[in-house]
Amino acid sequence: MNWQAISFDWNQVRAFLATAEEGSFSGAARVLKTTQPTVGRQIGALEDALGVTLFERSVRGLTLTETGRDLLDHVRAMGEAATLISMVADRTSQDVTGEVTVTGTDLLSAMILPHLLKPLREVAPGIRVRILASSDIENLTQRNADIAIRHVRPDQPDLIARHLGDFRANLYATSNYLDRAGRPRTARDIADHDFVGNADPGLLMTPLHNMGVPVRPESFVMSSTNGTVAWELLKAGYGVSMQPETLGEVEPGVEKVLPGFPSLEFPIWLVTHRELQTSRRIRVVFDLLARGLAERVGRAPRSAR
Incomplete structure (x- = not known):
């Protein structure tokens, strides 16, 4: 469906977005400071205007339909873009x-976040950002952090999580190392090389075995619990x-x-606590x-709980 060709009430769209994020009409009503029947009527009117069903209603609650999920992608992207544009335009x-x-x-903190946060100095120079390099989800629940980027979906009910897509990973080495050690022709050949990894090689060995690379624990000649250190070890030419x-x-x-070796995918979740709403x-x-x-990750963000 061509959503851009359809005109609808933005209040109805806000009701749809809040309901999708909160999971219920009552939750959306609290966020929008209105009543549950009003939210229900706005959702119904939006469904009528579009000629689709956005939520499946059951005794267990509301569930987004496939059409609802598709629309949510567009609405979220439009809303975020509009927020940044309006901030630049009126300096609010x-x-x-x-x-x-x-x-x-x-x-991620060292190699990606500095680039992603750069526009913040223009649109909101009064915000000071502190970057905490850590993988502990407790940083949010204990209020040591406001926003977390994680590879697993948190199960704490008081957190808001959005799946943004999946990063892809593959096996890399320096050209100098491959010139010296030889370039593999098959997945099996890769196992004969030296490897650089984290402190627990078993985390990588299982997926590599499934992909036809019978790497052994002794192949990991350098390792670190710090991902940035592992990246620098790769660049220094220690191995794959x-x-x-x-x-x-x-x-x-x-x-x-x-070339042509299949990629591993790992999800990216953006997580925060409910203070996001206020x-x-x-x-x-x-x-x-x-x-x-x-x-x-090459896709528009999708909201999730």
């Missing part, structure tokens, strides 16, 4: 001040390493070990990161 974000703590893995394609494909002197500074940073990360 100049009044948004305070600190926001963002946490992500050490590699599984790294995000968003880094490996653009790093000078680094190449994919075996804190403008957290909302500004959250929306900026959602847009930037979604562009990195």
Whole structure:
């Protein structure tokens, strides 16, 4: 369906978005400071205008239909883009001040976050960002961080999580290392090379075995619990390493070990606590990161709980 060719009431769209995020008409009503019947009527009117069903109603509650999920992608993208455009246009974000703590893995914090956050200095210079390099989801529940970027969906009910897509990873090495050690022709040949990995090689060995690479524990000649250190060990030419394609494909002197080798996928979740609904500074940073990360994984962001 061509959504852009259809005109509808933005209040109805806001009701749809809030209901999708909160999972119920009552939750949406609290967020929008209105009544549950009003939200229900707005959703019904939007469904009538579009000629589709957006939510399946049952005794267990509301469930987004496939059409609803598709529309949510577009609405979320439109809303985030409009927020940034309006902030640049009227400088309302100049009044948004305070600190926001963002946490992500050490590699993501060092290599990706600085680029994603750069527009923030223009649209909201009053916001100060503190980056916490960590993989602990407790950083949010214990209020040590405001926003987290994680590879697993949190199960804590008081957190809001949005799946932005999936990063792809592949096996990379420096051209100098491959010139010296030889370029593999098959997946089986890769197992004869030295590997750089994290402190627990078993985490990588199982998926590699499933992909036809019978790598052994003794193949891991260098390892680190720190992802940035592992990345630097790869660049120093110690061996083969599984790294995000968003880094490996653009790093000078680094190449994919075996062209055509299948990628591993790992999800990207943007997570925050419910203060997102009331804190403008957290909302500004959250929306900026959602847009930037979604562009990195090549898709529009999708809301999830």
